[in-house]
Amino acid sequence: MANVSLRNIDKSFGETKAVRNVTFEVAKGEFLVLLGPTGAGKTTTLRLVAGLEKPDAGSVLIDGADVTSAAPASRDVAFVFQQYSLYPHLSVYDNLAFPLRSPARRMPEDEIRSRIEAVAGMLRIGGKLQNRSTKLSGGEMQRVAIGRALVRRPAIYLMDEPLSSLDAKLRADLRLELKRIQRDLGATILYVTHDQIEAMTMADRIGILSEGRLVQVGSPREIYADPDNVYVAARLGQPSINVLPLGALPVRSAPRTAYSVGVRTEHLDISRDGGPGANARLDWVEHLGDQNHLHIRLGDHRLTILAQPGTDLSAGEALRIEAANPLFFDEDGRRIR
Numbered sequence: 001m002a003n004v005s006l007r008n009i010d011k012s013f014g015e016t017k018a019v020r021n022v023t024f025e026v027a028k029g030e031f032l033v034l035l036g037p038t039g040a041g042k043t044t045t046l047r048l049v050a051g052l053e054k055p056d057a058g059s060v061l062i063d064g065a066d067v068t069s070a071a072p073a074s075r076d077v078a079f080v081f082q083q084y085s086l087y088p089h090l091s092v093y094d095n096l097a098f099p100l101r102s103p104a105r106r107m108p109e110d111e112i113r114s115r116i117e118a119v120a121g122m123l124r125i126g127g128k129l130q131n132r133s134t135k136l137s138g139g140e141m142q143r144v145a146i147g148r149a150l151v152r153r154p155a156i157y158l159m160d161e162p163l164s165s166l167d168a169k170l171r172a173d174l175r176l177e178l179k180r181i182q183r184d185l186g187a188t189i190l191y192v193t194h195d196q197i198e199a200m201t202m203a204d205r206i207g208i209l210s211e212g213r214l215v216q217v218g219s220p221r222e223i224y225a226d227p228d229n230v231y232v233a234a235r236l237g238q239p240s241i242n243v244l245p246l247g248a249l250p251v252r253s254a255p256r257t258a259y260s261v262g263v264r265t266e267h268l269d270i271s272r273d274g275g276p277g278a279n280a281r282l283d284w285v286e287h288l289g290d291q292n293h294l295h296i297r298l299g300d301h302r303l304t305i306l307a308q309p310g311t312d313l314s315a316g317e318a319l320r321i322e323a324a325n326p327l328f329f330d331e332d333g334r335r336i337r
């Protein structure tokens with residue numbers, strides 16, 4: 001395993017600045033997730049590390065060695081893509097063996113077999129090794145694609161939304177397994193996604209990208225509880241944080257330069273009547289089984305509040321609401337407190 005570091009990387013495609021002055025490091029054995037919406041520069045960043053793109057400025061270092069101009073094959077990185085690109089005419093076994101059978105490696109077949117068996121066990125595809133890869137489900141195919149990266153034992157794994165083509169249940173299963181395997185192997189993984197749940201559940205640290213810039217890096221807990229700006233605050237949390245103009249909701253001692261206030265859905269206290277806070281009205285209740293989302297109207301504003309599954313509130317009721325743990329932002333969306 002190795003660490004990877006990007007220093008002041010710029011990359012444009014014509015007029016499009018895909019990556020702007022990006023600097024960060026993935027430590028040895030760390031799982032770092034880059035999170036951002038479409039077009040934020042996630043894939044380009046991965047391709048720069050893989051050597052599939054060359055930066056306009058800045059450098060890429062792997063274990064301290066400058067590889068900015070090195071060919072992809074010499075970087076010892078494995079890439080897992082969103083679309084599993086398996087060889088359809090080969091068995092699962094031969095798909096997994098393929099990267100190990102390259103003439104450059106000259107790996108003996110018994111070594112290949114023992115690596116494949118170990119990886120197949122980890123990914124729970126041991127029973128499928130003789131199947132044609134086209135006879136697999138989507139989830140199994142993606143396991144094989146991940147397995148093909150694992151058998152190589154590269155210094156760094158680069159993963160580009162590897163779970164996004166799977167259905168929700170499979171995605172949740174594979175998320176847990178990938179995290180477990182990463183821990184067991186002590187693997188260095190740079191993973192990109194626009195799925196906040198993947199970022200929150202798998203990352204040691206999350207880097208938030210916006211329009212090619214890295215706007216904040218921190219542990220999932222730090223990014224969630226202590227966002228640097230309103231953009232970062234809105235990237236994590238489902239439903240999304242409520243952001244209101246200052247004054248819309250009573251808060252104690254707002255900073256002087258505060259312009260808006262952000263309140264997470266679990267940080268709004270509600271009471272029926274006579275309670276503290278502002279007058280509001282419950283528009284409707286969304287029942288999700290394990291929780292409820294209350295959609296609330298507060299003057300001209302709409303808010304979402306998380307409520308317990310057993311709530312007996314119903315649409316149309318008058319409520320009082322009060323914010324706990326508000327986050328304050330200035331006019332430019334920067335966090336003040």
Ligand SMILES: Nc1ncnc2c1ncn2[C@@H]1O[C@H](COP(=O)(O)OP(=O)(O)OP(=O)(O)O)[C@@H](O)[C@H]1O
Binds near residue numbers: 014016018041042043
């Ligand atoms: N080869 C290319 N030629 C021209 N423009 C490109 C190229 N690759 C990326 N871009 C542009 O660079 C920007 C960043 O693209 P990138 O694919 O890195 O974003 P992303 O965050 O991975 O998005 P997505 O989640 O949609 O994959 C986008 O505006 C994209 O259109």
